[in-house]
Amino acid sequence: MNTTALEKIQAAFPDAICKVALDSVVINVQPENLEPTLSRLKNDPDFNCTLLADVTAIDYLEYPKHQGPRFSVVYTMRNWEDNLLLQVKTPVADPEVGVSSAAHLWGAALWGEREAYDQYGINFQGHPDLRRILNHWQFKGHPLRKDYPIEKRQICYETDSLEPEIRARLAKKGVDDQTLKDINTEVMFLNLGPSHPATHGAIRILTALDGETILANVNEIGYLHRGFEKNSEKMTYNQIIPMTDRLNYCSSMINNIAYVKAIESWLGVTITERAQFMRVVLTEFYRVLDHLVCISAAFVDIGGLTGYWYLYNEKEAAYDFISRLTGARLTSSFTRVGGMYRDFYDGWKEDMEHHIKTIEQGIDDALTLIAANRILHDRTQGVCVISGETALSYGVTGPVLRASGVPYDLRKDAPYYNYESFDFEIPVGSTGDIYDRFMIRFFEMKESISIIRQAMKSIPEGPINVTDSQVVLPKKEDVYSNIEGLANHFKLIFEGVKTPPGEWYDAFEAANGELGFHFVSDGSGKPYKLKVRPPCFYTMGAFHKMVEGNMIADAVINLSCINIIGGELDR
Amino acid sequence: MALGLEANLGDTVITTNLDVVVNWGRQYSLWPFVFGTACCAIEFMSAAASQHDVSRFGAEVVRFSPRQADLMLVCGTITYKQAPILKRIYEQMPDPKWVIAVGACASSGGIYNNYCTVQGIDTIIPVDVYVSGCPPRPETILDALIRLQDQIKGESILKDRHKDFKGILD
Ligand code: SF4
Numbered sequence: 001m002n003t004t005a006l007e008k009i010q011a012a013f014p015d016a017i018c019k020v021a022l023d024s025v026v027i028n029v030q031p032e033n034l035e036p037t038l039s040r041l042k043n044d045p046d047f048n049c050t051l052l053a054d055v056t057a058i059d060y061l062e063y064p065k066h067q068g069p070r071f072s073v074v075y076t077m078r079n080w081e082d083n084l085l086l087q088v089k090t091p092v093a094d095p096e097v098g099v100s101s102a103a104h105l106w107g108a109a110l111w112g113e114r115e116a117y118d119q120y121g122i123n124f125q126g127h128p129d130l131r132r133i134l135n136h137w138q139f140k141g142h143p144l145r146k147d148y149p150i151e152k153r154q155i156c157y158e159t160d161s162l163e164p165e166i167r168a169r170l171a172k173k174g175v176d177d178q179t180l181k182d183i184n185t186e187v188m189f190l191n192l193g194p195s196h197p198a199t200h201g202a203i204r205i206l207t208a209l210d211g212e213t214i215l216a217n218v219n220e221i222g223y224l225h226r227g228f229e230k231n232s233e234k235m236t237y238n239q240i241i242p243m244t245d246r247l248n249y250c251s252s253m254i255n256n257i258a259y260v261k262a263i264e265s266w267l268g269v270t271i272t273e274r275a276q277f278m279r280v281v282l283t284e285f286y287r288v289l290d291h292l293v294c295i296s297a298a299f300v301d302i303g304g305l306t307g308y309w310y311l312y313n314e315k316e317a318a319y320d321f322i323s324r325l326t327g328a329r330l331t332s333s334f335t336r337v338g339g340m341y342r343d344f345y346d347g348w349k350e351d352m353e354h355h356i357k358t359i360e361q362g363i364d365d366a367l368t369l370i371a372a373n374r375i376l377h378d379r380t381q382g383v384c385v386i387s388g389e390t391a392l393s394y395g396v397t398g399p400v401l402r403a404s405g406v407p408y409d410l411r412k413d414a415p416y417y418n419y420e421s422f423d424f425e426i427p428v429g430s431t432g433d434i435y436d437r438f439m440i441r442f443f444e445m446k447e448s449i450s451i452i453r454q455a456m457k458s459i460p461e462g463p464i465n466v467t468d469s470q471v472v473l474p475k476k477e478d479v480y481s482n483i484e485g486l487a488n489h490f491k492l493i494f495e496g497v498k499t500p501p502g503e504w505y506d507a508f509e510a511a512n513g514e515l516g517f518h519f520v521s522d523g524s525g526k527p528y529k530l531k532v533r534p535p536c537f538y539t540m541g542a543f544h545k546m547v548e549g550n551m552i553a554d555a556v557i558n559l560s561c562i563n564i565i566g567g568e569l570d571r
Numbered sequence: 572m573a574l575g576l577e578a579n580l581g582d583t584v585i586t587t588n589l590d591v592v593v594n595w596g597r598q599y600s601l602w603p604f605v606f607g608t609a610c611c612a613i614e615f616m617s618a619a620a621s622q623h624d625v626s627r628f629g630a631e632v633v634r635f636s637p638r639q640a641d642l643m644l645v646c647g648t649i650t651y652k653q654a655p656i657l658k659r660i661y662e663q664m665p666d667p668k669w670v671i672a673v674g675a676c677a678s679s680g681g682i683y684n685n686y687c688t689v690q691g692i693d694t695i696i697p698v699d700v701y702v703s704g705c706p707p708r709p710e711t712i713l714d715a716l717i718r719l720q721d722q723i724k725g726e727s728i729l730k731d732r733h734k735d736f737k738g739i740l741d
Pocket residue numbers: 246609610611612646647648673674675676677681682704705706707
């Protein structure tokens with residue numbers, strides 16, 4: 001972010017205190033100015049922030065020397081076309097009173113604010129449906145508040161009925177009991193999940209059906225909410241890396257890389273050339289694997305088991321490469337702040353080339369099966385359409401957004417790790433239906449494979465870690481042979497990598513879209529707050545927009561095409 | 572030398588212990604219901620796929636209905652929000668039934684010692700075999716299956732194994 005953006009914004013909002021933090025401009029406003037500021041940022045063509053990336057709150061109870069109210073709320077938004085990243089921050093004097101909701105501006109605020117309410121107990125005035133989202137309905141208190149003890153467990157005895165929600169949704173769609181009587185039909189409520197073969201994990205989908213057509217849909221998530229963010233506050237930065245594996249467990253390495261990149265950006269550490277190339281190669285490889293799992297699962301749901309075998313076998317084979325490189329099949333934990341855990345092994349290029357060749361073969365075989373397949377086309381084309389505009393408003397990113405024709409991709413729009421020097425395309429869809437969401441992943445895999453080949457050609461030799469002793473562990477020889485090395489090692493392990501106090505947001509183009517990390521640091525070696533902006537969460541928030549009006553069977557394949565991963569959805 | 576019934580009927584019958592026959596049948600035809608919630612479920616997929624091939628142990632008929640299954644594999648983290656569902660599905664499975672807790676999370680809560688994660692599913696339903704690992708490799712899941720088969724060998728059809736079990740939701 002250059003100063004011109006700051007100047008422009010400061011000029012537009014003279015009452016607000018604007019600051020730059022990494023790539024974003026942070027606008028500090030008073031609560032009464034929150035709504036006007038947000039609505040101007042959204043609607044004024046000068047700013048045009050169509051994408052609300054995230055909503056969260058901060059509890060300053062234990063923050064050293066904090067002045068002012070205990071809570072703040074932060075909205076993170078983008079004008080993706082101009083690569084403008086903004087955060088609007090406002091203090092909350094009384095959480096019970098809260099602040100005004102932004103749900104009328106962006107669909108993404110619906111779920112984003114619910115999460116802030118659930119985790120921090122902040123009220124959002126005017127929110128149409130402010131209730132818990134991650135924690136269960138019998139839960140008391142707000143776990144991410146600093147005075148909530150991490151081990152205070154609360155038992156849930158019964159599952160939420162969701163009946164008021166689905167009835168409200170039906171009413172909103174204009175279907176009430178009278179209409180149903182007039183057309184002489186009855187609504188059937190059908191519940192899928194949270195343990196159902198179609199849900200690929202623990203998500204609950206409740207639909208109101210007229211025959212097979214979905215009149216209204218509400219979804220319940222949080223079944224895999226396992227407290228990643230609260231746990232992180234108790235761990236040093238490097239200790240958290242294994243936890244990030246378990247966010248999106250189909251592409252664990254991408255999470256590792258995105259997470260350490262966010263810390264390195266704040267520390268001002270530029271990793272070595274070789275490490276950058278390694279990260280590009282591995283990110284793209286995992287992007288391919290993630291898409292393979294998504295597409296092969298979608299094949300199963302559509303009834304095309306052959307496609308599944310063509311694609312899943314290659315994924316299983318790729319585990320050999322990954323085990324050899326990282327020592328684990330699924331949970332890679334391969335990055336460290338300041339570089340990588342290890343270098344590639346000798347002969348990795350041949351192995352990689354072998355894998356991407358077989359994957360290409362698998363992709364081509366699978367494509368031959370479907371390219372002119374009437375059954376698949378009829379089943380998926382024009383089904384569960386979402387427009388680019390709606391998708392953006394709901395915070396949908398990644399392949400699902402691009403399938404709706406919006407070419408937003410951080411690798412092009414805000415490049416890092418020399419992505420600008422690679423030659424690749426961003427495939428986009430034309431209609432935003434299931435077919436587009438399905439096919440776009442094939443083309444993205446081809447682009448990723450091309451990036452891997454380019455990077456393999458030009459990857460330089462050299463160290464994989466920076467030499468900063470405040471960040472990277474000393475060599476083992478030094479730890480065992482001299483006192484400086486030992487002390488250095490001890491400090492880094494026990495206290496962690498110290499980050500300068502402050503707040504920042506850093507994003508990465510993961511396989512499913514924008515994976516962001518919002519940190520608050522108090523200067524210690526552990527994050528004061530760590531909030532993940534998971535791509536799945538907001539994509540799932542737009543699910544009803546895709547499926548309402550379509551058939552129940554379409555909802556099932558739609559779910560597999562948007563690739564919801566419980567780990568990052570619920571954290 | 573044959574005695575009793577066998578002495579009279581010769582080779583046409585075999586006498587044995589009822590438990591042995593029943594257990595033999597049960598042991599080699601376990602039908603799993605996979606309660607997959609998180610990362611561990613991905614490794615179960617690998618255990619079931621061709622390379623590791625769970626069908627070598629007679630347990631490849633994965634059912635998505637608890638009513639048709641007798642082995643519950645809990646693969647992944649169970650949260651308090653999920654717990655009532657886990658219990659309900661367990662209860663829907665007909666007897667006899669067995670449970671394998673796959674992975675650290677299902678066995679003990681794993682790395683998630685916090686407000687939302689159940690610290691081991693044995694606080695909710697009875698567990699027969701625990702599998703360590705985060706996630707366990709597919710071989711370990713097969714190993715757990717073999718252990719369970721061994722255990723079944725020694726069971727009695729007259730005994731209700733979990734009569735006295737009481738979990739936090741009971
Ligand atoms: S044990 Fe580890 S791999 Fe398995 S579900 Fe828990 S966190 Fe995931």
